[in-house]
Amino acid sequence: MTLQTAAFVAIGVALWWFSGRPVGAFANLDLDGVVLGGVLAAILIAAAAAVFFGLPKLSEYLIRAQAENFSFLEKPMPFWALIWISLGAGIGEEALFRGGVQTLAGDYLGAPLAILVASGLFAVVHFAKPLVAAIIFVIGVVFGCVYWITDSLLAVMVGHALYDVFALWYVQKEMHRLDVFSGKEVSNDETITE
Known part of the structure; x- marks a missing residue:
């Protein structure tokens, strides 16, 4: 993971530099x-929690789809x-997709299309099932818009990292509660008793 983060940051910085921007201005x-970034994370976590806890069948489907x-x-x-x-994900992925891809693509395609391109690549590298990939794409669009509006790569890095802490904690907890790794079928309405 650390090597992937370093590689993503290096590629993001290289794309930033290739676009004619000074490396020292990459992330303030x-x-x-x-x-x-904290506010962004709070909004994303609240939205995710509303889905996870408010729509348990959808939550279970998403958990199983990511197993x-x-x-x-x-x-x-x-x-x-x-x-x-x-x-690592927050820093590396935002450095690559927002700081590198979106910035460089924005010079040639304009900001809205650059956000879509960067978000599409962001979704593709997660190798997710279609519904999960669509959700990741939407989250990428949110990160892209925040970056475009604020010009703060740090904000999207912090927001992404904090959101991922919640998401990974929840996904891990639910994967084990649902026993997805054993292949047993356990739904949100039941628990394993042995």
Whole structure:
């Protein structure tokens, strides 16, 4: 994961530099970006929690649909590991897709189309099932719009990382509650008793 993060950041910075921008202006570390990222994460977490807890059948479908891609969660990971993975995804993916791809594509295609292109690539690299990929695409559009409006790569990095902490925690908890790795069918309406 750490190598992937480093590679994504390096490619993102290279695309940024290729677009004629100074490398030193790639991501500004400032309190406003951190606060905005926290607000973005809170909104995304509230929306996800509303779906997860308000629509249990949809939540179960989404959890089961991601089982193959999240097989690394078969052995429960400690919370610090979920944070580490989330930081890597937030920093690396936003550096590549928003800081690199969206910025460079925006120079040639305009911001709206660049957001769609970057979000499409963002969804594709997650190798998700169609409905999950569509959700990831929409989240990518949200990140892209926030980046376009605020010009703060830090805000989308922080928002993405914090959202992922919640999402990974929830997905891991539910995958084990639903026992998706054993192949047994357990729904949200029942629990395993042995």
